[in-house]
Amino acid sequence: MLARQKFYRNHFFSVIGLSLGLFCSQVSATTLDQQRQLYQDAKQSIKASEFGKLDSIKAKLADYPLLPYVEAAQLSKQLASVTQKQISEFGKQYPDVPVTTQLQQRWLNQLIRQKRWKAYLPALAKSGINGSEKYECYRRHALMETGHKAKAIAGIDAFWNVGHSRPDACDSSFEYWQKTKGGPSSALATSRFWKSVAAKQMSLAKYLRRFITAKQDKAVIDRFYKIQANPELLTKKNALKDDTLANRETYLYGLTRLSLSKPAAAAKTWLTVRDTLKFNTKRKESLNRRLASRLQSKAPKGALKLIEQLGDNQDETIQNRLFRTALIKEDWQEVFRLISNLPEETQKNERWVYWRTLAASHTQGLTPAASQAFVTLSKERSYYGLLAADILNRPFSLNPTATKPAGKALNTLAETPAFKRMFELYKQNEHYLARREWNRITQDADSDTFYAAATLAHQWGWHDQAIRGAAKARVWDAIDIRFPAPYTKIFDKMAAELEIDTNWARAVARQESAYQTTVRSSAGARGLMQLMPKTAKQTAKKFDVKYKGVTDLNRPVININLGSAYLAQMQKRFKGNQILATAAYNAGPHRVDQWLKARGHLPMDIWVETIPFRETNKYVRNVIAYHAIYATIAGESKHSLEQPAFELALQDAVGAKQSKTLRKQIKQQLSAY
Known part of the structure; x- marks a missing residue:
């Protein structure tokens, strides 16, 4: 194990403030465990500004891999009295250590705070930090402050012409440029105006109008603002004729606004111009999808036909919207047609193989067992592979790899x-x-x-x-790496006490955090099972779990306890249906209630496929697959679809056209999940 390996010096380490002779006289046969503790002691000494004590500690860390981090921390603490020479020497000594970049940034920020502009310029040049908008703006400001004003505005036309606001530090050079050179020109300001519109930076676009003086450009921009106020003007025949940047941007922006209230009108207008003007491909596809989304949401008359025209059979995202609508209706002819219209390579995706085969089973009399693609799918270690294997009554496959790095x-x-x-x-x-x-x-x-x-x-x-x-x-296929099983005793203990499936709880943890104990989501969820603090507090009270606050959620034993308890709560709420409970764990029980009310009659495979939230849709499919994987690893004779706890609460749709025999088989297989 690497933890037991002895670390040998392969670099010449010099410590700031100490001579090599002092190093050699103090280095002793310090063990690795001792060095790890000394590293913590060094951090405490730096925090307390006990630098005399720190010197003796550093002497014993001469061959410890984290010495650069100690030295960087010391320099950061003493930044007010550090010299550029020390920063440069550190950078030369540790060029490949990430902390070097952070130290250089702290040094630059210190020079900025102290307004040491003369020192800032060579410091930035020596730092090797390139491409930073912030530091480039301060470079120009420093040149202004040190009397190099011509250099401060060198290349400023291109630098100014972007679709977003530059940092305030750029203002001094911009103002000088405007005062002495008359910049920006009307043409340059017009160019930036349309970049701002494309980036939806409308406040910036409004600001830029003051620089636009050319009569024709002003007229075009005035027209843009009229359309912004009344985007329905774009529906008039030949509203904007010429293939110009201004016209393209006006269509893209105006039709996006119009789609909020009148998506059908926006879509019809877009279909008349999208192939006659030279729109950027990515932005054209983006508007196609936005309009399709609005049409599906508002569902005006003729929406499905318009959505299909927007997709033109090639856009998988739009085809997916049509597919979901057809699937909810269990219109298998339409499901088969939509999937068949996708590019051949796309149809090989396991999702489309699964649903195309089921659609063909009652539209063309094809049984899944007769489809080689479906048989191949049943051997895959995935959600759709799991469903296919169950329909064909095959064992679930792990397919672990036999090869490992030498x-x-x-x-x-x-x-x-x-x-x-x-x-x-x-x-x-x-x-x-x-x-x-x-x-x-x-x-x-x-x-x-x-x-x-x-x-x-x-x-x-x-x-x-x-x-x-x-x-x-x-x-x-590296199953051991991709599906580890840490905290087994905790998971098993909680599952037994709460009467839930331990592999289910583990699958949720694998999906939520990949076993990262201190991770925090953008929404504020924390720890292994990604619990929101409010949910954790309520669950702790309900299940009588000792819980002191959010920091407890970084402790595996507390996090797994509360996460498992909340799973048990959701399982009970949804009458033992772990698919619904899984969806509720991710999206909240009230949303699942809404989805059940809207389409609760659907078979469970269709219900999962048509979960409205993309994140929850993927989340549920992953947890189902991970559950099967962990159950198989554990040597359970029955995989997840056969677990009694996964009984369905939903009924088949009335009037479904699917083959009764096949649907009965699928229902029997899936209803056990």
């Missing part, structure tokens, strides 16, 4: 300075910094390197990163 390759990678630092950061529970190391070393890595990196992370127990690495390597 031991020599693993050892070589483990001995690189970056992976040594990464491992120590992981051991120090500084996962955020460890991920920075990972991102730096794998930036241009090939598949084999990613696989080896994922294998190392898995050996360390860093499961979320190992899972991501395996995905990057596209080693989908």
Whole structure:
């Protein structure tokens, strides 16, 4: 194990403030475990500004992989008195350590705060930080402040001409440019105006009008604002004739606005102009999809026909909208036709293979067993493979890989300075910094390197990163890496107490966080099972769980306890139906109630397929598949679709045209889930 390997010095380390002689006299045979504790002591010394104590600690960390992080932390603490020479020397000594970039940014920010513009210019040049809008604006400002005004506005025309607002630091150079050079020209301002419209930066576009003086440009922009106020003007025949940038942007913007109230009118107008004007392909597809979405939402007369015209049989996103509508109606002829209209390569996707086969089973008398594509699908380790296997009464397949990275390759990678630092950061529970190391070393890595990196992370127990690495390597059959089983005792204990399936709870945790204990979502959900603090508090009270606050959600035992309890609560609410309970865990029980009220008569495979929320749709399918995988790994004789706890509460649609025999078989198979 890497944790037991001895770390040898392969770099010449010099410590700021200490001479090499002092280093050599103080370095002793410090063990790795001692160095890990000394690293924590060093951080505390820096926090307390005890730099004399820090020097003696650093001497014992001479060959410790995280010494650069200690030195960077010290420099950051003493930033007010640090010199450019020290920052530059640190950068030369540790050019490949991610913390170097962060230190250089802190140094630049310090110079900005102190308004040390003369020092800022060479500091930025030496930092190697390129492409930063913020620092480029301050570079121009620094040139203004140091009397190099001509240099400050060099190339400023192109720099100014973007579809968003530049940082305030650019104002001084922009103002000087306008005052001395008369910039921007009316043509340049017009160009930026349309870029702003394309980026939907309407406040910026309004500001730019003051610079537009050309009579023709002003007239075109005045017309744009009339259409903004009344987008229905675009529905008039030949409202905008010529194929110009202004006309294209006006159509794209105006029809988007019109679709909010009159999607059919917007779609009809769009269909008359989209192929006559030279619209950007991506933006054309984007408006196609937006209009299709509005048509489906508003459902005006003739909406389906318009949606199909927008998709032109090639846009899978739009075809998917039509497909979902046909599936909810159980119009199998239409389902088959829509899938058959997709490009041949797209039809090979397992989702379309599954539904095309079922549609063909009653429109053309084709049984799933007679479809080679369906038989092949039944051997896949996926949600649709699981459903197909069950219909064909085949065992669920794990298909684990038999190959692993060579031991020599693993050892070589483990001995690189970056992976040594990464491992120590992981051991120090500084996962955020460890991920920075990972991102730096794998930036241009090939598949084999990613696989080896994922294998190392898995050996360390860093499961979320190992899972991501395996995905990057596209080693989908590396089951041991992609589906680890940490915290087994906790999951089993909670599942037994709450009378839920332990593999179900584990599948939810795998989907929610990939076993990252401290992850926090943008919405505020935390920990392994991604609980919202409010939900955690309510669940803790209901199930009498000791819970002190949100920080407890970073503790696996508390998080798994509360997450499992909430799953049990949802399972009870939805009468044992774990599919509905899974959907409720992700989207909330009230939304599931709404979906059931709107289309609760559907068979469960169709119900899952037509969940309105894209995230929840994918979430439920993944949890079902992960449940089957964990159950199979556990050696259970019955896979997830045969678990009694997965009984359906829904009934088949009345009047369904599907073959009674096949639907009965599918219902029997799925209703056990």
